[in-house]
Amino acid sequence: MSQLQFFLAIVAGGLSVAALAYSFVMPVEQALLLKAFLALGSLSLVRFFVPLGLWADGAFALLGAVALLTGLGVFVPAPPFFWMALLAAWLFAWLFVERLSKALAPSLSDNAGLGLLIPIVFGAALLVIWEVVTRGAEVPPVLLPAPSAIGAQLVNSAPILWADFVQTFIKSVLPGFAIGCLSGLVVAILVDRSPFLKAGLLPIGNFMSALPIIGIAPIMVMWFGFDWQSKAAVAVAMTFFPMLVNTVAGLNASSSIERDLMRTYAAGYWQTLVKLRLPAAGPFIFNALKINSTLALIGAIVAEFFGTPVVGMGFRIATGVGRLAIDLVWAEIAVAAVAGSAFYGVIALIERGVTFWHPSVRGGRA
Numbered sequence: 001m002s003q004l005q006f007f008l009a010i011v012a013g014g015l016s017v018a019a020l021a022y023s024f025v026m027p028v029e030q031a032l033l034l035k036a037f038l039a040l041g042s043l044s045l046v047r048f049f050v051p052l053g054l055w056a057d058g059a060f061a062l063l064g065a066v067a068l069l070t071g072l073g074v075f076v077p078a079p080p081f082f083w084m085a086l087l088a089a090w091l092f093a094w095l096f097v098e099r100l101s102k103a104l105a106p107s108l109s110d111n112a113g114l115g116l117l118i119p120i121v122f123g124a125a126l127l128v129i130w131e132v133v134t135r136g137a138e139v140p141p142v143l144l145p146a147p148s149a150i151g152a153q154l155v156n157s158a159p160i161l162w163a164d165f166v167q168t169f170i171k172s173v174l175p176g177f178a179i180g181c182l183s184g185l186v187v188a189i190l191v192d193r194s195p196f197l198k199a200g201l202l203p204i205g206n207f208m209s210a211l212p213i214i215g216i217a218p219i220m221v222m223w224f225g226f227d228w229q230s231k232a233a234v235a236v237a238m239t240f241f242p243m244l245v246n247t248v249a250g251l252n253a254s255s256s257i258e259r260d261l262m263r264t265y266a267a268g269y270w271q272t273l274v275k276l277r278l279p280a281a282g283p284f285i286f287n288a289l290k291i292n293s294t295l296a297l298i299g300a301i302v303a304e305f306f307g308t309p310v311v312g313m314g315f316r317i318a319t320g321v322g323r324l325a326i327d328l329v330w331a332e333i334a335v336a337a338v339a340g341s342a343f344y345g346v347i348a349l350i351e352r353g354v355t356f357w358h359p360s361v362r363g364g365r366a
Helices: 003-025 032-048 054-071 080-108 112-136 147-156 158-193 195-209 213-224 228-251 256-264 269-280 282-306 313-322 326-354
Strands: none
Touching: 003 032, 003 080, 032 054, 032 080, 054 080, 054 112, 080 112, 112 147, 147 158, 147 326, 158 195, 158 228, 158 282, 158 313, 158 326, 213 228, 213 282, 228 269, 228 282, 256 269, 269 282, 282 313, 282 326, 313 326
C-alpha cells in the first residue's frame, strides 16, 4: 500500500469512527443504514492486520452513497455527522479508484472498457456528492439544482431538448465543422505549395484564432441571418484556422530522409503528399479535428445568444436564465456536454483506426 492509500484509509476509517460515535450521541433511529455504513467503515481499520481487497473499499463507498442518499429525506438540514459520513464515503471512493487504477494499469492500454471504468466511478461519486450537498445543505435551486432535479427536467422536457439539439448540433455544428475543417485542409495544402502563402497567410491565421467569439458572432448573424446559417458560419470561422495551422505543421512532420527516399523512387509532389506527408500529418489533422469538435459546438451556442429562431441550445440557455428555470439550463448544458463528448469520442475512435501505426496510438510500443 502506497503512502497516499495508507493516508486515505486512515482518514476514512477515523472519520467513520468519529461519525458513528456522534450518531449515537444524537438519538436518531432512522439512520440505521447510515450507521451500518459507518460501522463497516470503522472496521476498515483492520486492514492493517487483515488485508482487505480493493473491492471492499468499493463496497464501502457504494454502501455510503446509498445510505447518504436514503438519509436525505430524514435529515433536513443535515447534522454534522452526516457530513463526516459524506467525507468518509468520498475518501473510500477515492481509495477504491486509486487502488483500482494501480491494479488495472497494465491492462488499460489494451482494453478501452477498463479505461472507462475509473472515470465512471469517479463521475458517479461526484454526482452523489453534488446531490447530497445541494439537498442536505438546502442549497436554493436558483443557485444550483440537484442532479435529480436536472434529470427530471431532462425527462419532462425531452421534446424541447431534442428540438434544440437538432437546431444547434445537427443543423449548425455539423455543417460548420465539415466546411471549416475541409477548407482548412485544402488551404493548408495550397499553403504548403506556396512560400508566399506560408509567409503571408499563417500569421493572419494566428491573428484570427485570437479573435473572440462574441466579436465574430453578431457580425455573422448580420451577414447570414438569424437561422442556422449564421451559426454554421461561426463554426466555420472557429474551425478553419486550427485545422490550417495543425495541417501545415503536420505536413512538415515527415523527416528529410523519408522525403529523400521518395525522390529516389522518382515520386512527384502529389505522390509524396498522398503516400508519405498526409499519413505523417494524420495525428496533427486528427488533433485539429478533436479540438474543432468542441470549438464548433461552443461557437454555435454562443452565436445563438445574438439572434436565433425560438429554438436552439443557446436560445434556451439565455431564456432559461432570464426565467430562473435553472434546472432547464443545466439540462441543456448536460445535453450539450454529452453531444460534445460523443462527437469527440467518435473522432478519437476513427483516429485509432486510421493512425493505428503511430506510437501515440500504440501506447509507445515498438
